[in-house]
Amino acid sequence: xxxxxxxxxxxxxxxxxxxxxAAFFTHGRIETTEAKAKELRRYADKVITLAKRGDLTxxxxxxxxxxxxxxxxxxxxxxxxxxNDRAGGYTRILKLGPRRGDAAPMVLIELV
Numbered sequence: 198x199x200x201x202x203x204x205x206x207x208x209x210x211x212x213x214x215x216x217x218x219a220a221f222f223t224h225g226r227i228e229t230t231e232a233k234a235k236e237l238r239r240y241a242d243k244v245i246t247l248a249k250r251g252d253l254t255x256x257x258x259x260x261x262x263x264x265x266x267x268x269x270x271x272x273x274x275x276x277x278x279x280x281n282d283r284a285g286g287y288t289r290i291l292k293l294g295p296r297r298g299d300a301a302p303m304v305l306i307e308l309v
Contacts, residue, residue: 201236214240215264222268226307228293234306238288241306245287248276283309 203210217237221227222244229237244262247255251273259269280287286309293303 200239201232203232203236215262218244218263219265219268221306222263222272226305228303228305230296231290231292231302231304234290234304237306238290241288242285244272245276245280246285248272249280251277 244259247259263269289309291305296303
């Protein structure tokens, strides 16, 4: 499976994805760079699919991915009703333009 390295080693990259997932599901939308958002989308869609499954194994896998039990509880309570009829594509990425400091392309990633 290919992935973006995001300029980090594997441990820092995993920690970044976990914290981005927790913030994303807590707030419903976050502003980040385009590369991070595209990588985050892969993991967020997988966690939502796990929430739709709803069994104990899916919950444990989601806790492993998000690393915040409170956020996972919220996901498993709210998400399945919202996306029950949707087969995929749970997130939307809106481009915002370059960041002022380093001209990195910024986006807004949100739940559909």
